[in-house]
Amino acid sequence: MKNLWKKLFVLFAAAVLALGVVACGKGKGTSRVGTNKLRISFVEAGYGRQWLVSWIDAYNAAHPDEPIEVELEGSSQMTGEIGTRLDAESNLSDIFIGLTTNWQSWAKKGQLEPLDDLYASEVDPGVTLTDFMVEGVRDFGKVGQNKYAIPLNDGAAGIAYNKTMFDARGWEVPTTVAELETLCNTISAAPGNIAPFSWSGQAMYWDFPVMTWWAQYEGVENFNNFYKFDSPEVFQQTGRVKALEVFQSLICRGNGTAKNSADGSMSKNHIEAQMAFIQGKAAMIPNGAWLEYEMRNNIEPGSIEIRMMPTPVIAGAKTGADGQPIKLNNTMAGDFIIIPKLAENKELAKKFLQFVHSDAMSKLYTQKCGAPRPFKYSVKDITDLSGFTRSCLDIWENSVGLYEISQSPLFQVNYVNKWPSYGQPYGVMITDNESPQTVVNTMYSYVQSQWSSWAAILG
Amino acid sequence: MHAVIVKKKKKINVRRGIFIALMLAYPICHFLIFWLFVNINTVVLSFKNPTTGALGFWHYKLFWNELTGEFGGTLRRTIVNSLLMLPFNNFILLPLSVIAAYLLFQKVLGHRVFRVVFFFPTMISIVVLTMVFQFMFNSDFGPVNSLLRAIGAGSVIPPNGWMGTKTVSMGMIMVYCLWAGIGYNVVLITGAISRIPQDIFEAGRIDGIKMGRELWSVVVPLIYPTLSTLFVLGSTVVFTLFLQPKLLTAGGPNGTSQTIALYVVSFVEGTQLERAAATGMVFSVIGVPVILGIKRIMERFNPKCEF
Numbered sequence: 001m002k003n004l005w006k007k008l009f010v011l012f013a014a015a016v017l018a019l020g021v022v023a024c025g026k027g028k029g030t031s032r033v034g035t036n037k038l039r040i041s042f043v044e045a046g047y048g049r050q051w052l053v054s055w056i057d058a059y060n061a062a063h064p065d066e067p068i069e070v071e072l073e074g075s076s077q078m079t080g081e082i083g084t085r086l087d088a089e090s091n092l093s094d095i096f097i098g099l100t101t102n103w104q105s106w107a108k109k110g111q112l113e114p115l116d117d118l119y120a121s122e123v124d125p126g127v128t129l130t131d132f133m134v135e136g137v138r139d140f141g142k143v144g145q146n147k148y149a150i151p152l153n154d155g156a157a158g159i160a161y162n163k164t165m166f167d168a169r170g171w172e173v174p175t176t177v178a179e180l181e182t183l184c185n186t187i188s189a190a191p192g193n194i195a196p197f198s199w200s201g202q203a204m205y206w207d208f209p210v211m212t213w214w215a216q217y218e219g220v221e222n223f224n225n226f227y228k229f230d231s232p233e234v235f236q237q238t239g240r241v242k243a244l245e246v247f248q249s250l251i252c253r254g255n256g257t258a259k260n261s262a263d264g265s266m267s268k269n270h271i272e273a274q275m276a277f278i279q280g281k282a283a284m285i286p287n288g289a290w291l292e293y294e295m296r297n298n299i300e301p302g303s304i305e306i307r308m309m310p311t312p313v314i315a316g317a318k319t320g321a322d323g324q325p326i327k328l329n330n331t332m333a334g335d336f337i338i339i340p341k342l343a344e345n346k347e348l349a350k351k352f353l354q355f356v357h358s359d360a361m362s363k364l365y366t367q368k369c370g371a372p373r374p375f376k377y378s379v380k381d382i383t384d385l386s387g388f389t390r391s392c393l394d395i396w397e398n399s400v401g402l403y404e405i406s407q408s409p410l411f412q413v414n415y416v417n418k419w420p421s422y423g424q425p426y427g428v429m430i431t432d433n434e435s436p437q438t439v440v441n442t443m444y445s446y447v448q449s450q451w452s453s454w455a456a457i458l459g
Numbered sequence: 460m461h462a463v464i465v466k467k468k469k470k471i472n473v474r475r476g477i478f479i480a481l482m483l484a485y486p487i488c489h490f491l492i493f494w495l496f497v498n499i500n501t502v503v504l505s506f507k508n509p510t511t512g513a514l515g516f517w518h519y520k521l522f523w524n525e526l527t528g529e530f531g532g533t534l535r536r537t538i539v540n541s542l543l544m545l546p547f548n549n550f551i552l553l554p555l556s557v558i559a560a561y562l563l564f565q566k567v568l569g570h571r572v573f574r575v576v577f578f579f580p581t582m583i584s585i586v587v588l589t590m591v592f593q594f595m596f597n598s599d600f601g602p603v604n605s606l607l608r609a610i611g612a613g614s615v616i617p618p619n620g621w622m623g624t625k626t627v628s629m630g631m632i633m634v635y636c637l638w639a640g641i642g643y644n645v646v647l648i649t650g651a652i653s654r655i656p657q658d659i660f661e662a663g664r665i666d667g668i669k670m671g672r673e674l675w676s677v678v679v680p681l682i683y684p685t686l687s688t689l690f691v692l693g694s695t696v697v698f699t700l701f702l703q704p705k706l707l708t709a710g711g712p713n714g715t716s717q718t719i720a721l722y723v724v725s726f727v728e729g730t731q732l733e734r735a736a737a738t739g740m741v742f743s744v745i746g747v748p749v750i751l752g753i754k755r756i757m758e759r760f761n762p763k764c765e766f
Contacts, residue, residue: 083730102730108510201623202709257618264598266712267620276599413509414729421530427713431625446530453524457517458510 032094032344037069038352039345041082042097043335044074046290047153047369052097054368055356062355068348082338086111092340094349097152100334100404104412107143113339114146118350123357132357136403137333137374143412150353152335153365154374154401156392157208157288158311163387164304165194165283173309177213177246180312184250184260187283197251198282200273201266204424205286206247209311211418212330213243215402216317220328229408229416232451235444244436246314248429258430266430278304288332289371289392307391310399329399333374372396374403409458416454421446505736518737533714534722540629541697541719547633548693553686555637556644561674563645564652577642585639589706592635596621619712628708628716635703644689651682687757694753698746 032039042052052072060067075081079098085091086106106112119130119141130138134154141147161173169190174180184196199205215223218239226234253259258266262282265273274295277285285291292299292306310327317325339349355361362377370389372379379393410416419425425439434442506514525531559577563570580588596603598620607615617624621631655678663673679686701720704710710717710725717725719742726735 080728083732087732105509105730109512201619201712262599264620264623266623267596267598267617268623269593269709272593272597272599279599281599409510414731423714427711431619431712442530449528449530450521450524453517453521457508457521 035069035345036066036348037071037345038095038348039071039073039093040095040097041073041075041078041093042095043076043078043099045076045099046294047371048293049074051365051368054364055352055361058361058364059352059355068352082106086340089342092342092344094339094343094345095353096338096340098336098338100332100336102412102414103149103336103338104143105414106338107146107148108412111341112148113341113343113346114148115141115150115339115350115353116147118150118353119147121354123354124359127359129354129357132359132375132377134374134376134401136401137405139407140333140374140403140405141336142407149336149338150357151333151374152337154331154333154372154396155289156308156395156399157205157330157332158212158286158308158395159209159284160277160287160291160306160308160388161284162277162280162282162304163307165280171283173307174312175310176313177315181249188260194280195262195282196260196284197265198262198268198273198277198285199251199265200268200270201427202268203270203273204426205270205288206251206426207424208286208288208330208332210243210247211402212311212328213246213314214239215328215330216311216314216325217242219318220326220400220402223402226418227404227406227408227411229406229410232444232447235420235447236440241436241440242314242316244425244429244439247426248436251426252430252433254433256431256433266427274298280304289389289396292386292388293370306388308388308395309391310395327399329395329401331374331396331401331403333401333403366393374401410454413458415450415457416447419443501736501739504733505740507733507736509731509733518734519741521734522738522741533717536715537717537719537722540715540717541700543629544633544636544696544700544718545694547636548696549690551633552637552640553644553689553693556641556689557648557679557686558674559641560645560648560652561670561678563649565670574645577645579642580639581642581646585702586706588639589635589703592638593622593707596631622708623712625712625715628712632704632707632716635707636700639703647685647689648682651685652678655681683761687754687761690757691750691754695746695750698742698750 040052042049049072056068056070073093078096079101082096082098082103083101083106086109103112120128123129123132129150133140133151137151137154140151141149165171166173171183171186172179174183187194187196214237216239218226218237222237222239226237228234250260251258262268262273262276268276273285274287274291275298276282277287278295278298287308289308311330313325320326337353339346339353343349356365357375359375359377362373362375363379363382366372366379367382367384370385370392372393379397382393385393404418406412408416420443422428422439422443425434425443428434429436429439503514505518506516508515508517525534559573563574563577567573583591595601598604598616603621604613604616607613617627622628659677659681660673663677668676697719699720700718701724704716704718704721705724708716710721723735723739723742726732726738
């Protein structure tokens, strides 16, 4: 009998403790329901956090009678954490800001707050959030009939170059792929053991120019049709082969190694590759608008000037009404802002988001981190920007933006992406000497073989 | 008098009960939340449809199709890479750890320095450690390449770099595991050796046995329980190794240094949790009996003495 009591007591104590632990996990700190407190969890990476701090300061300056207290939780790994927290319904912030991922699956599970009212609200007098967005991203947040996410940033990604080096050696910025190939030969032959490109085999930023070449060849409409994933046939687009052929001619030596590249590029992570570029070991690097901010601690002030070049035009590119190739920019936009369905202070979160999507706040964002947002505002009068940022913004303002947006369930659950089966194909093209046509055919065959299984899962 | 004693006994029993409950509460909670709940959740998740939530074998079928199909080369390579970690851990890393620990115990010249050198990596975060390791083999400023070039062995350097060459990248992960993992083993083994009574060593020395004989015939049998534990732990690495390849090579080039755990993690990062759960379940079903079998075999050879 005594033992029974003892056992019951132990079990009771264990249960109480277990409940306590579970209850503690449900939230963090005191409740924010109905208060002026917000919790924002965001990816603290290339662009830092100053833009977010400035937004909060501006909000409080504009609402002196109702200032908000914001707890900021920045982490480079935040994107990976969001899904887990939403699934666990635990440790939920009022706003999550993450990098490109298939957040649509969270919306499908009913874990996100619909933002249709926010899209319809005025962010500036007479201008709704939907009006304010550039055309290409208006469906960014759409899943089914509702909108659940707002795109965070826009940008420019392609090929950055060392302007100081280009000026000193009289190299011209190439405007076509043919000129780029000639320039690579010139750089390789020049004294000083400078490689044309520095790049990372572990984070293949070659996607940035390659996707632009693909869209240049196919045209924006066909490029966007690819992302509908209507059938496996889209994987056979000729533009994919043509774009990979440019990569092959620039980088693949044909004997399992890379040409026109800094030593050991296949082996490097993106920071090592960027370090090599900053140190002048290479003249160009496939990269994005965040390069300068990410490497700011490694660039000696006044030592080098870097710029982003408009992606050189591929032979056979689609032309506009003026007969000139259409200028395209791979925005690499995909970072998102969401509010969890179970967030404690959803109304204040929406009010804050409405405020930060005005013309003035968009300009403030660009001023603080150098990146544009996918909204209709002018960046011309923003001062104190570096030459690199200005070059990225010029490309952004004067080009048609490419966005990887898809309403296809296959894309939203991540069964397909632009490079299925292989992942990014650049490694096998270099080390296994696989031709662009083989790569594209293999991807097509893979998708074709899996299509019925995926269709069965997704109904 | 009797009533007072009974009351006192009762009080002691209640106190004991509270003490036992408090001591047991944490492990029980931990077990219930982080093992039972998580595992039941994973089993359910592995059968869940990502869009409808219905239950079925979809992701098990996808796994099987990939494993046996034309496009499963990366997955098959992943399994081979992971399996290689078993002989590496148990027949290369563990013997080297035993030798290193024995030499430290014998107080060879510079043993204090070596003790720090071996143990130092275990105290540093794996993120920092992998970065240091990468920098050591960096093509631009890494000391390893500079040294090789200086001694005229530059041709040994792989043209795509140490981490970017298919035939080398998995080997580099093993070299890293050796460099960073040996210290942990050495600490445990040194502790086990130091518990062996000195009389046994002295008796051996009187009989004139040399160091090699002493290590093989005296030390190894007497620290066998520690070694068998490390052997079992070394075997589990087959199913758990992911941070090292993720941080050193990102599983590349072309998936040639991917491991089972990294393969599962890549699904988690792609928010394909159902697929990750199904893949994890398959490997657990294979892995648990294998590890238990290894444990049983190791116990069978366990000598009856322990230090």
